[in-house]
Amino acid sequence: MSHSTAEHAHHWETSWAPLVLTAGILFLVPLTFSAYFVYQNHLYTMVFAGLGTPLVLIGVAKWVSEGLTQKPLLAGISPSALPYFIISEVFIFLGLFTAYWTMRLSAGDNWPPAGTPEHMNLILPVLMTIILVGSSVTYHIAEEKLDHDDIGGFRSWLFLTILLGAAFLGCTIYEYDHLIHQGFGPSTNAYSTAFFSITGFHASHVIVGLGIFLAVLLPALANKTNKYFAFCAGMYWHFVDVVWFFVASQVYYW
Amino acid sequence: MSTESHGFSLREWIFTTDHKRIGVLYLIGSMAAFAVAGIMALLIRLEQSSVGPTIVADVATGGNQYNVWLYFHGAAMILGFLIPGLTGFAANYFLPLMIGAKDVAFPRVNAFSVWLFYAGIVMALLTFVVNDPPDVMWTGYPPYSILTSGNTAFYVFTVHLLGFASILGAVNFLVTVIYMRAPGMGWNQLNMFVWSTVTAFVIQLVFVPVLASAVTMLLFDKYLGTHFFDPAKGGDVLLYQNLFWFYSHPAVYVILLPALGILFEVIATSCKNMVFNYKAAVYGGMWGIVLISGEVWVHHLYITGMPDWIRIGQMVSTLLISVPVGLLAISMFGTLYRGAITYTIAMKYATACLFLFLIGGLTGIPLAMTVMTVHLSETSFVHAHFHYIMGIFATFSVFAGVYYWFPKMTGKLAGEKLGNLGFWFNFVGVNVTFFPLFIIGVQGMPRRYWNYEMFPQFEPFHKVAMLGSLIVAVGMALTIYNWIVSAISGEKAPANPWKSASLEWTDCANPPGPGNFTKDITVSADWTPYNYGR
Numbered sequence: 019m020s021h022s023t024a025e026h027a028h029h030w031e032t033s034w035a036p037l038v039l040t041a042g043i044l045f046l047v048p049l050t051f052s053a054y055f056v057y058q059n060h061l062y063t064m065v066f067a068g069l070g071t072p073l074v075l076i077g078v079a080k081w082v083s084e085g086l087t088q089k090p091l092l093a094g095i096s097p098s099a100l101p102y103f104i105i106s107e108v109f110i111f112l113g114l115f116t117a118y119w120t121m122r123l124s125a126g127d128n129w130p131p132a133g134t135p136e137h138m139n140l141i142l143p144v145l146m147t148i149i150l151v152g153s154s155v156t157y158h159i160a161e162e163k164l165d166h167d168d169i170g171g172f173r174s175w176l177f178l179t180i181l182l183g184a185a186f187l188g189c190t191i192y193e194y195d196h197l198i199h200q201g202f203g204p205s206t207n208a209y210s211t212a213f214f215s216i217t218g219f220h221a222s223h224v225i226v227g228l229g230i231f232l233a234v235l236l237p238a239l240a241n242k243t244n245k246y247f248a249f250c251a252g253m254y255w256h257f258v259d260v261v262w263f264f265v266a267s268q269v270y271y272w
Numbered sequence: 273m274s275t276e277s278h279g280f281s282l283r284e285w286i287f288t289t290d291h292k293r294i295g296v297l298y299l300i301g302s303m304a305a306f307a308v309a310g311i312m313a314l315l316i317r318l319e320q321s322s323v324g325p326t327i328v329a330d331v332a333t334g335g336n337q338y339n340v341w342l343y344f345h346g347a348a349m350i351l352g353f354l355i356p357g358l359t360g361f362a363a364n365y366f367l368p369l370m371i372g373a374k375d376v377a378f379p380r381v382n383a384f385s386v387w388l389f390y391a392g393i394v395m396a397l398l399t400f401v402v403n404d405p406p407d408v409m410w411t412g413y414p415p416y417s418i419l420t421s422g423n424t425a426f427y428v429f430t431v432h433l434l435g436f437a438s439i440l441g442a443v444n445f446l447v448t449v450i451y452m453r454a455p456g457m458g459w460n461q462l463n464m465f466v467w468s469t470v471t472a473f474v475i476q477l478v479f480v481p482v483l484a485s486a487v488t489m490l491l492f493d494k495y496l497g498t499h500f501f502d503p504a505k506g507g508d509v510l511l512y513q514n515l516f517w518f519y520s521h522p523a524v525y526v527i528l529l530p531a532l533g534i535l536f537e538v539i540a541t542s543c544k545n546m547v548f549n550y551k552a553a554v555y556g557g558m559w560g561i562v563l564i565s566g567e568v569w570v571h572h573l574y575i576t577g578m579p580d581w582i583r584i585g586q587m588v589s590t591l592l593i594s595v596p597v598g599l600l601a602i603s604m605f606g607t608l609y610r611g612a613i614t615y616t617i618a619m620k621y622a623t624a625c626l627f628l629f630l631i632g633g634l635t636g637i638p639l640a641m642t643v644m645t646v647h648l649s650e651t652s653f654v655h656a657h658f659h660y661i662m663g664i665f666a667t668f669s670v671f672a673g674v675y676y677w678f679p680k681m682t683g684k685l686a687g688e689k690l691g692n693l694g695f696w697f698n699f700v701g702v703n704v705t706f707f708p709l710f711i712i713g714v715q716g717m718p719r720r721y722w723n724y725e726m727f728p729q730f731e732p733f734h735k736v737a738m739l740g741s742l743i744v745a746v747g748m749a750l751t752i753y754n755w756i757v758s759a760i761s762g763e764k765a766p767a768n769p770w771k772s773a774s775l776e777w778t779d780c781a782n783p784p785g786p787g788n789f790t791k792d793i794t795v796s797a798d799w800t801p802y803n804y805g806r
Contacts, residue, residue, distance in 0.1 A: 030786050032287035033380050040387035048395055048429035055495040056425050081380060092451060095377050099447040106439045106481045113485025113515055117500050120508050131506055205497030208506030215492060215500075 039077025046070025118212035153182035289379035295365030305352030312345035321738035338722035339407035346410030358530035369776035372454025372793030392433035468533025483519035517569035531669035543611025553603035560596030621672035632661025653713025684762030690754035697747025704740030774801035
């Protein structure tokens, strides 16, 4: 891990990507949410979302392109760092599960509470599990292709992975739509509270994972890849996959 | 040094990914939060200086105004000043220098963290823009936080943004310390400040996410109609308090540990001594705190009702944490022993910290005791206790750090005269403010009341506290003025004004240029940052 002095000693390093990304996040999440849900102001909602979305996209694009072209201070360190971030993610999920377990265990025999459909669709989660596990497998194959410098193969398998991830989200949308039409929405009862929060939070991780995959795929179309970036994208995706086992087993089958 | 000084460039500052400049940005942002939150504190003291409405409009709306001040004061001081001041400013600027690294492992992520912190400050400051400001303390307890007409969403997003910044910072700095130490630097050769920051970041990494999930549930309950904290629908209102304190008690150690780390640096250098009992302080003290910090949160819920076995168990674990804290205190006092002490301004703040630590620490013991706590809970005794240990102690340690590293950051010496004057105003002022609150707390003065017309006998004590807060305000103004003036036109500092043996003083310029060091750093097996030959 030696790093030579000469390369980084001559000028102040700068990047505008983090600032632009942060500004985008500020507009897109806190301000858009507040405009819509707190103040019910549609004009501000549109303005904030309209400012935030391009800023986030530009920030991420710039960041990724710098990551692919610039030489880092310490190459290949990100696969060692991501597990620490994943520890944090695990604890967010633990917080949500703790809430669910608390409500579930204090309800005693009164579970599922009134308002829950008599027959939850328990086949769909099996299909979703197969899709998500399948996508982990296809990404693993994609990485093997990259290891053998087969960038065409990498692109194809990555594309398939993204399709499977999108299919998973499609199932979620179908399921939510179906349940809400049956009168089972986030505010129905304690079970619906936990159900939509936990599956929704997991789905948001699938969306982030897909976003990361797109950030890997688009430069790969121009034959630009970074194996550590690809590896980290995969590690995050496998984490999202593993969490799904806990979500499915706890929320659907318990 | 190849600094290539071509003057000040705004572009180079706001787009910087350099850890030192990011550290300075953290310092500026956290001092801004400190100033505004300090003004809130003054308003609170002024309001309490007499029974009934003093500066609030009238009895009917006074509570709302007062709650907003309480909210901003607490949230901004803890989340916007103390945590970013210690783990943002101090860790960013000095940790890479102390381990001989050129920067942190992920400089862009580091810049991302500091701007997320600023975004959090923006969300907090929106309090003063909207018509329905948050009024939920810094704790956001339901059901009030859900039922209030105040904007709880701003509170939640402030926590989210600052929490996200903390988590990314934690990952970044842990990886930096693990992989980027100078060749030859073993774990037992790290600065105490480095160890204290590492342990603080371990706590952040594990506990911040739980707070994030708790406030997210709050957001969902208030704005999306879920029922996490609604007992009528099968939710649990105490669940929030448990999740909140599961993070927020350890958060106390996120502040305590780096604060102690700064004090160790200042004390060891000012005494020209080895750190006494280094290994016991690091592995027993700091890591002991990490280990126990997650098992004591229920003592914040003593009066909510719980089975005795939990109450007694929590009393034991809470008292147990005084063992690692005690190890650290012994180590600090031991470092003073037979030292050749130089009372610089930094050392004066550090010495004051030892006093504040003692008062704050000892008043924590009755609060841990289940028999005493029923009497003392929700009184101004608690208020005074955590202001001594967390508020003032940690603030003074930040000030000690700024004075200690001032020549490193600016290349100038901080003015002695104003510095000393500010110190004495601050030290006298905080004690005049908070000591009376212990006395009336024991006698039953409730916390958080703006109008205490049922207890008119406490009014003289509140008047003294108000006087104290004005003294502090003068001290703070002098201190910050002194920093600004000295940074611009102070006397040029020698390369190593305190004759420290630590890498940030011995091997880089004042201030260090890009890349920090002129040559690659390697250290020998017998090197330590406290090698004063004693």
